[in-house]
């Protein structure tokens with residue numbers, strides 16, 4: 001049994017990931033209701049229906065649960081309570097349990113450690129009382145990260161030594177944090193997979209990700225990485241999905257160290273920015289896969305048809321007014337995606353573009369030209 005096209009699907013969250021899910025679902029004949037508290041959002045603007053309410057609003061959840069065949073999420077900060085409540089009314093994927101772990105860095109790190117997955121050395125700082133007892137000298141220089149609601153490098157600071165920890169902890173709002181050792185990274189990769197409730201798993205090609213100031217800048221795929229590293233990362237991601245009994249699209253971000261050691265950075269219970277290249281370069285995108293798995297349909301092929309470099313477009317690019325989009329569009333093998341957000345603020349993800357080519361060298365060259373033209 002699967003959910004047939006024509007049915008209404010629900011999406012919690014109105015951001016760009018929700019928008020791209022909605023567009024993929026609509027392409028396949030589904031309708032989508034977006035629940036998001038804002039009056040306007042990228043996903044709500046394209047959805048068939050928008051419920052403007054808080055994620056814990058019972059009336060809105062009742063409405064969503066009674067009109068939708070299945071509900072998914074587009075960001076991890078949806079209260080797990082909302083998912084638990086909805087699950088009594090319709091299919092919810094991923095489930096409240098997986099989301100409650102992956103939305104909290106402390107629970108996520110503890111889950112990884114308990115199950116012997118490789119993690120960055122860390123300490124949990126719940127309150128000032130844990131300083132300095134938990135802050136072992138070996139963790140410095142380190143990075144202090146708030147356990148909840150951080151994204152795109154927000155809610156984290158670099159810390160040189162134990163002496164400045166207390167001040168930085170207070171500056172972050174004295175909220176529960178994870179203190180991580182800052183590792184020397186050879187590079188970063190991410191594994192995006194989809195798992196259904198028959199334990200079928202499909203993997204997307206693994207991108208190499210470059211971050212600037214904690215925000216994803218580019219994803220390159222294929223990056224010519226050693227097979228053994230890709231296989232090791234995939235195996236870890238597979239085991240994580242199984243341990244979480246996860247259903248839906250999942251992303252695991254990895255650090256690769258100079259000795260080829262693969263370390264889990266963090267887990268996202270949803271499609272991921274580093275998988276946006278799949279929209280244009282794979283037979284099935286990560287969003288179509290999210291729809292398929294949610295509806296109990298077979299996985300689509302994740303085969304990549306073109307080399308791809310995806311570059312994020314941040315609000316910084318608006319410094320001198322609207323960017324000259326023709327600088328991107330006159331490259332005929334480049335795909336422009338704008339999310340329709342109003343208010344271009346520095347660091348805010350406004351869109352992305354993906355350069356497609358026969359070789360990754362060519363895609364990188366074109367990307368460099370476009371960045372120069374647009375004055376990235």
Ligand code: ADP
Nearest residue numbers: 120143150151152153154180181182183211214
């Ligand atoms: P976010 O939730 O904002 O994506 P991350 O924990 O993934 O936060 O950190 C963002 C980026 O900062 C990472 O992709 C990496 O480039 C860098 N970073 C984070 N933690 C570490 C660390 N322990 N060692 C080295 N670099 C790190």
Ligand code: MG
Nearest residue numbers: 152253265266
């Ligand atoms: Mg991250």
